[in-house]
Amino acid sequence: MFKARIKADVLREVITVVGTLVEEVKLNISSDGLSLRAVDPAHVAMVELVLKAGAFEELKATACEIGVDIDKFREMLKLARAGSVLRLSHDEDKNKLVVTIDNLTRRMSLVDTAGMSDPKVPNVNLPAKVRVKTEExxxxxxxSESISDHIALIATADMFELSxxxxxxxxxxxxxxxLLEALECKDTVKSLFSLDYFSNMVKSVGNAPSVTLNLGTDYPVRIEFDLAGGEGYVKYLLAPRIEND
Amino acid sequence: MFKARIKADVLREVITVVGTLVEEVKLNISSDGLSLRAVDPAHVAMVELVLKAGAFEELKATACEIGVDIDKFREMLKLARAGSVLRLSHDEDKNKLVVTIDNLTRRMSLVDTAGMSDPKVPNVNLPAKVRVKTEExxxxxxxSESISDHIALIATADMFELSxxxxxxxxxxxxxxxLLEALECKDTVKSLFSLDYFSNMVKSVGNAPSVTLNLGTDYPVRIEFDLAGGEGYVKYLLAPRIEND
Amino acid sequence: MFKARIKADVLREVITVVGTLVEEVKLNISSDGLSLRAVDPAHVAMVELVLKAGAFEELKATACEIGVDIDKFREMLKLARAGSVLRLSHDEDKNKLVVTIDNLTRRMSLVDTAGMSDPKVPNVNLPAKVRVKTEExxxxxxxSESISDHIALIATADMFELSxxxxxxxxxxxxxxxLLEALECKDTVKSLFSLDYFSNMVKSVGNAPSVTLNLGTDYPVRIEFDLAGGEGYVKYLLAPRIEND
Incomplete structure (x- = not known):
């Protein structure tokens, strides 16, 4: 069972984040809220997203999995007026997700979740932590976009650099x-990343004024930020490009 | 003889409506105002438009027919500033329409009206009538645009549905x-239409806050709305698509 | 030696003007300011631009020439926030221009100025002078853009016409x-120009509310306007098209 009301703006944050990496995703739903994990087709990046029950206007659910097509939500969200609240409910008989905005209802077919596994989050130890303004x-x-297709993220004891x-x-x-909101770094770390992936991840941040980067040397970066005014969070993990010297 | 002054905004409403179906049109002009009828090249839809003398800032005319190219008006209207008034006059010697905005004058060649007949408006009896907000x-x-290329319009005794x-x-x-401004419907009616045509017609509505739909079952829809703050009107007629069951 | 601070808005005016005719340009820099001359690849038009020291927030320079790629400046200017000030300095050892906005630094390779000559401004005597609002x-x-690919500029003793x-x-x-800010014209003059060139020049005017046109008959037009609120100026010269009757 799944029945909920959620602000269009909150759902838009979720869809923007997930759509950065995949076109279809399995939502794990319970009375505690919604969570998901997804890996992009090239296996370069993954996302872990949690939306607590408090991010919903109303949430009634027993534990269930729902496979959705991101594009269909994008289409519905385009129709939402400022301040709109969407109603979502699972029609289990016909296995459709019923999404309603105002007087408009879309009945969506769902994606089969049988072949969709929950990817495991690798256990990486990232020694440096930087909290930086999203705008910066x-x-x-x-x-960087006119210069190269990859960027270096560097942290030292007293500064953060993107180059x-x-x-x-x-x-x-x-x-x-x-100029940083936080910097925890003993030894200098530096890793190189695909600008395209990193750019899409940072563009998906939405309203969060700052993001946390966890860094190492030739190690993945973990990008963390809040969703829904703190009633949820996103953790991206992006694999490094190894420089050949 | 034809000499007039008209607000750019009013002329823009006319051009937007006519341009939905045709690229050239014959204007019937008299001291009472302007009227036109046009059928789209595929003969799926027609439009009847009337602009009363009161919609003009000034109108001096003896009965005449003028064939115009819609695109040339679109180009001129792009140059109009907010609140601009256009001057129109027919130079009969050279058979040009002279259109002036501020200090700028365009002399337009006219389209030969010899081959342009006034289409007859078919006499259809449509039992249901719905007045609905344009925004809805x-x-x-x-x-509907991401779902199908046709839509059904349905009216019952107590609701209107687009599906x-x-x-x-x-x-x-x-x-x-x-939620409707008016609903007159005894028996349920339902007809199917090309979404493309219906969409273009509704998009051409402009400032009118609501439109009237006249409906039957497997019958055309007549779409009526006001122009120029009530000093004119538009009647579209759109043929149905017959469903094969 | 060259070290300066300049408002992004002022630099944007310069780049917009120069980019109308060329993609690379030689800047002549001294403690008095910046000047440049450029001819477009088809040799139809030239530009002369002067930016006085007063147009800079700060300027320290010994006389030098710097060859720059216009596109690289366009890219940097897109990153400038409203009211931003750019820092420019010449790294002579590595022959790079170092451009800084806020905490962001771009090190630009320079264009070799060896093959770039200062074009000579031809001495043309243009009998008529018109000062007209840029907006008009x-x-x-x-x-004119939907009518022809060239336009005539005409001045008489009591009016200016573009046709x-x-x-x-x-x-x-x-x-x-x-309706003109100034008109000095004894005998009627008329010349024909490429609409494309003339349009791009007038579009590059930026904030100057009016421009001065110097005209003759079948002669070039000189288009003059202010930069940086009077702390600089632009002079375009555009060759006429000779009509074959």
């Missing part, structure tokens, strides 16, 4: 400790 | 009587 | 003396 990260990313090296030009965003 | 219709149409059926998903906008 | 010119240009003749339609913007 976005500026650094946009500046891109091209054939003739280079770009660097350097944020000293006093 | 637009939301229903946009929701689209796809292979896996379906969409339905249901408006009970108290 | 833009409206006339947009109206375009197509096969079936014509457009004319006529501004009598009292």
């Amino acid at each position: 990260l976005n500026q650094g990313i946009r500046a 891109a090296e091209g054939e003739t030009d280079s770009v660097s965003l350097k944020l000293p400790k006093d | 219709l637009n939301q229903g149409i946009r929701a 689209a059926e796809g292979e896996t998903d379906s969409v339905s906008l249901k408006l009970p009587k108290d | 010119l833009n409206q006339g240009i947009r109206a 375009a003749e197509g096969e079936t339609d014509s457009v004319s913007l006529k501004l009598p003396k009292d």
Whole structure:
């Protein structure tokens, strides 16, 4: 059983995050809220997302799994007016998800979850932690896009740097400790990432004013931020590109 | 003889409606105002439009017919500033329409009206009548666009429904009587229409807050709305698609 | 030596003007400011631009020449927030231009200026002078774009006219003396120009509310306007098209 009411803006945050990596996803639903895990088709990145019961206007559910097509939600969310609340319910007889906005109802066929496993989150130990304004990260990313297709994330004891090296030009965003919301780093760490993946992840942040980056050297980055004003969270994990010197 | 001044916003409403079905049109002009009838090239839809003398800032005309190219008006209207008034006059010697905005004048060649007949409006008896907010219709149409290329319009004694059926998903906008501005319907009626045509017609409505739909079963729909704040009107007639069961 | 701080909005005016004609340009820099001259690849138009020291927030320079790629500046300017100030400095050891916005730094490779000569400004005597609102010119240009690919600029003792003749339609913007900011013209002058070039030049005007046109008969037009609130200026020269009667 699944019946809920949720603000369009909250659902839009979820769909934007998931749509960054996959087009179909299995939602794990219970009376505690919604959670999901997904790995992108190239196995370069994964996402873990939790939305607590408090992020819903109303939630009545027994534990169940629902496979959904992200695009169908995007289409419905385009129709939502500012401040709209969506009603969701699972029609178990016909195995459809019934989504209602105002007087408009869409009955969606569901995706078979039989072949969709919950990916395991690898246990990585990332020694450095940086909390940085989303807006700053976005500026650094946009500046890098004309320079290279990968970027380096670097943390030292007293600053965080995002840098891109091209054939003739280079770009660097350097944020000293006093411009960061948090910096925990003993030894300098540096890893290289696909700009495309990193950019899409940071663009999916939505309203969260800052994100936490957990970093190592030639190690994945874990990108964490809040959803739904703190009633949920996202954890991305992005594999590094190993530089050949 | 034809000489007039008209608000750009009013002329834009006319051009938007006519451009939905045809690229060239014959305007019937007299001291009473302007009227036109046009059928789309596929003969699926027709439009009847009347603009009363009161919709003009000034109108001096003897009865005449003028064939115009819709695109040329679109180009001129793009140049109009908010609140602009256009001056129109017919240069009979050179058979040009002279259109002036501020200090800018375009002399337009006219389209030969010899081959353009006034289509006859078929006499159809449509038993149901619904008056619905334009905004609601637009939301229903946009929701249907990802589902199907045709939609059903249904009226019963106590509600109006717009519905689209796809292979896996379906969409339905249901408006009970108290959300409608008017509903006159004894027996349930239902007809199916091309979503493309219906969508373009409703998108052309402009500022009118509501439209009237006249419906039958497997019959055309007549879509009526006001122009120029009531100083004119539009009547579209759209042929049904007959469902093969 | 070159080290400067300049408002993003001022640099954007310069880049927009230069980018109308060329993709690479040689900047002549001194403690007095910045100047440049460029001819478009087809040799139809040239631009002369001067930015006085007062247009900079700070300027420290010994006379030098720097060859830059316009697109790289466009990319940086997209990252500037409202009111941003850019820092520019020449790293002579590595021959890079270092451009900084907030905490973001781009190190740009420079273009070799060896093959870039300073074009000579031809000495043309243009008998008529018109000062016209940029907004009026833009409206006339947009109206002409659907009519023809060239326009005539005409001045008489009591008006200025921009006109375009197509096969079936014509457009004319006529501004009598009292709608012009200045008009100095004894005998009627008329020249024909490429609409494309003229349009791009006028679109590059930016914030200057009016431009000065210097005209003759079958002679180039010189288009002059202010930059940086009067702390600089632009002079375009555009060759005429000679009509074959």
